[in-house]
Amino acid sequence: MNTRNDIGPIQPDLIRSSVSGGSSTYRWRVLALVWAAFVLSCVDRYAWGTIAAPVGQSLGISVAMLGAFSTAFYFGYATANLAGGPLADLVGGRTALLMAMLPLGAATFCxxxxxxxxAGIAVQILMGLAxxxxxxAGLKLVNAWFGRDKGRAIGIFATATSISIAAANAVVPALSTLYGWANAFHALGIATAAVGIIAFLGAGRAPKNVSRERLTVAHLKALSCNRDFILLSVAGGAGLWGTIGFVSWANALLTKHFGFAPAVAGSVLTVVGVAAFFSKPLIGWASDLMPRYRRHLAVGCLSTFAVVLLVFGFCSTLTQFYLVAPLLGIAGYGYLAILIAQITNVAGATSAGSAAGISNAFWQLGGAIAPIAVGYTFAGTGSFLYALVVVAVGPVVAAVTLLFMRKDNAAMPRSAAATTAPDHRD
Structure with missing residues (x-):
């Protein structure tokens, strides 16, 4: 049966039932594996920020350029997403995941x-591209296995970006102190490749009733003409300007401006990561319960994020930073689960990977530019507050952009039933 989805062209997606309470646990294993792979990928990208101040000094890198490695990674990452999305739709999420993790592990090792x-900029670009x-690939698999509780599943999947902050700040500085920063990256590279192989072997095949329609140029053209998709892409980029701008620089700012030891500054970011870890599935679950108010939830999170960033900028003691850190974790990451769910809803099953990749490319541009902007602001003014003001511009722009969406995108009925057995392809 042919159905028309939100992006325009008629797609022969099968109408699939929503996930029920008595469904198989297989889908949760798939989610756990792609989540683990995403965690390692994020730890790789955040690792430099946790040791940038001391290692950058030893390498002779100026304060203004400490964020250059993060910017290099995100430019490569944003570029690769334009190809990575269609790749996931063409070869399947499981295969695309392996094709990403193995090269990433090798580049991280190098x-x-x-x-x-x-040399650092060149390798970070390769890491982003890999x-x-x-x-x-992860979103492609989650979209295939989850139905009306997709918001909760995406919220859990998105916790990878926050738990990886806690993991990176807790592990990388410690490994660097004990074994040297080079060996810390060697260990990360090996772990990344190993988790990629485990995820590929353990994720199994996609449900039988996932759409088998081949991705075409018409699908991509429909996405490019969809107003809500464009606004979500712009809003995500502005939101990540704030999130990545803060994460990339918070450790170095606390170290440089207040003289905290890297481990102490990292502990503040660990609190941010832990709070974000719990907020994403909870806010994703709330968006499942109130699908027609997803946009309002996202605007609320982003507005709160901007305010809390300014509050953080006025803090001066470690106790104050610890008190504000949980609010930054909740507001600075909770909006992501909502935006991701809406992106997959406007795209439909056939274009889910492409929509995720194209939108994420725009999102990562915000993450790519923000570290350099914050670095030059801090280097030029020496002001902790002014640096946070630059970061706060992003979530303000994101919140305003979402107000122009035509509607909230509720969960679509074409999500795979979890009771379906796997079939012959990814």
Missing amino acids: FGYVHTLA SGADYC
Whole structure:
């Protein structure tokens, strides 16, 4: 039976039932595996920020350029997402995941041999390019296995970006202190490749009733003409300007401006990550319960994020930073689960990977530019508050952009039933 989805063209997607309470646990295993792969991918991208101040000084990198490695990664990552999304739709999420994790592990391992700014930028770009399909592949699999509780599943999947902050700040500085920063990146590279292989072997095949329609240029053209998809892409980029701008620089700002030890500054970011970890599935679940108010939830999160960033900028003691950190974790990450769910809803099953990749490319542009903007602001003014004001611009723009959406995108009925057995392809 042919059905028309939100992006325009008629797609022969099968109408699939929503996930029920008595469904198989197989889908949760798939979610756990793609989540683990996403965690390692995010730890790789955040690792430099946790040791940027001391290692950058030893390498002779100026304060203004400490964010250059993060910016290099996100430019590569944003570029690769444009190809990674369609790749996931064409070869399947499981195969695309493996094609991302193996090269990422190799590039992360090689970063341990970097000794100059130019070499570091080059390798970070390669790391970004290698990991471009990871996010798209994961969302492709989640979209295939989950139905009306997709918001909760995506919220859980999205916790990878927050728990990885806690993991990176807790593990990388400690490994660097004990074994040297180069060996820390060697260990991350090996772990990344290993988890990618485990996820590929353990994720199994996609449900039988997932759409088998081939991705065409018409699907991509329909996405490019969809107003809500464009607004969600812009809003996500502005939101990540704030999220990545803060995460990339918070540790270095606390170290440089207030003289905290890297481990102490990292503990503040760990609190942010833990709070974000719990907020994403809860806010995703709330969006499942109130699908027609998803936009309002996202606007509320982003507005709160901007305010809390300014409050954080006025803090001066470790106790104050600890008190504000949980609010940053909740508001600075909770909106992501909502935006991701809406992206997959406007796209439909056939284009889910492409929509995730194209939108994420725009999103990551915000993450790519923000570290440099914050770095130059701090280097030029020496002001902790002004640096946070630059970060806060992003969520303000994101909240305003979402107000122009035509509607909230409720869960679509084409999500795979979890009771379906796997079939012959990814």
